[in-house]
Amino acid sequence: MIASVLREIRIHQWIKNLLIFAPLIFSRKLFDQTAFVNASLAFLAYCLAASAIYVINDLKDIDSDRLHPVKKHRPLASGQLSRPIGIALVLICVALCCTLLVVLNDGILMMILLAYCVINVLYSLYFKNISIIDCFFIALGFELRIIAGCKAINVLPSDFILVVTFFLALMLGFVKRKGELKVLSQDAENHRKVLSDYSIGMMDKFIYSCSTMTLISYMFYTIDKNVVGLVGHDYLKYSLIFVVYGLFRFVQLADIDKFQGEGDPTTLIYKDKPVQLTLALYLVFVLFCFYGHWN
Incomplete structure (x- = not known):
């Protein structure tokens, strides 16, 4: 059960959010305790937001994923996890993400994360079907990670x-x-x-x-x-x-x-x-x- 949950929230994809730490390293603030804590909280918030989006997409595409040679093995598509559990995972991820944002208490960082979520939703609903623009949206998501990492430690990108x-x-x-x-x-x-x-x-x-x-x-x-x-x-x-x-x-x-x-x-x-x-x-x-x- 736990293994299926970890696979469903794509914990292995969290590696992408390590990009949030890039500004911390390149601004020479790696050993600044406050900056490191803030960057870490921003990293976790992004990971949870991304996981919620992954599960939402899997819930939406569960029927088509069952016909895919690779995606059919995902926990929701394969039946290892039920739809109610998928919905519960989304709610838990969103709740934890919001809690971290409250701790950070940074309105601009909240807006950046909201923009990241909106972009991902728009991509899933529409822009993933437009050639070249689909990859532009993927790149934009990485840009927002960098901007979030900069804002978390108060440096300009x-x-x-x-x-x-x-x-x-x-x-x-x-x-x-x-x-x-x-x-x-x-x-x-x-x-x-x-x-x-x-x-x-x-x-x-x-x-x-x-x-x-x-x-x-x-x-x-x-x-x-x-x-x-x-x-x-x-x-x-x-x-x-x-x-x-x-x-x-x-x-x-x-x-x-x-x-x-x-x-x-x-x-x-x-x-x-x-x-x-x-x-x-x-x-x-x-x-x-x-x-x-x-x-």
Whole structure:
């Protein structure tokens, strides 16, 4: 029962909300106790809001999910959890999320989270059926995570971090669509209407364009004079090595079918050891650059 509940609220997808901690790290406030607590509460609030939206979507799509080769194994679609339990999960997640927001007592942060929820609802009801715009909405959700992380610790988001986040999220959105096309093949349109407007070749062009913009934007971020001044040196530019490899690895995984056409970036992070190692090394190097006492 507990395992089914955790699968239903997509606890493994909470990794996406770790992006909320990015401003904490890049503003050199990681060891500021108040900032860390506020960022952590914002992280949990976003996780609970996202889980509520996941369950609502599963309740709405329960019949179509039963026809999907992968989604049919979800707890609600497979019958492991009943509809009343699904509704109860939504209410519990919403109640806990609201409690955290009350503790944070930040009206603007509440509005950002509300905007995130509205965007996800609009995406589910309408925009997920409009090609390209569907992935734009996914990217917008990641932008709001960054903005929420900044507001939680009272710092302004830099233009570079917003641009990098947008193109990275957009690229991962197209990687996911490519994976869905490969898994569902000829039956793709029946499971997700928008896939009829996409093709593998088109996805490759979009992925290459977004990965290029991500790399260029991140490169300019690392050599920006304000960043160099904050860090105290220009060594951050060498972190580009990890970013280049990480992006190329995602592009490679989306193409070689190592995980049977699995294109969900979150799943790839959990499954692929090179991606995990690259992320770990990148984080260590960034922490070294921002928090090394020798600089």
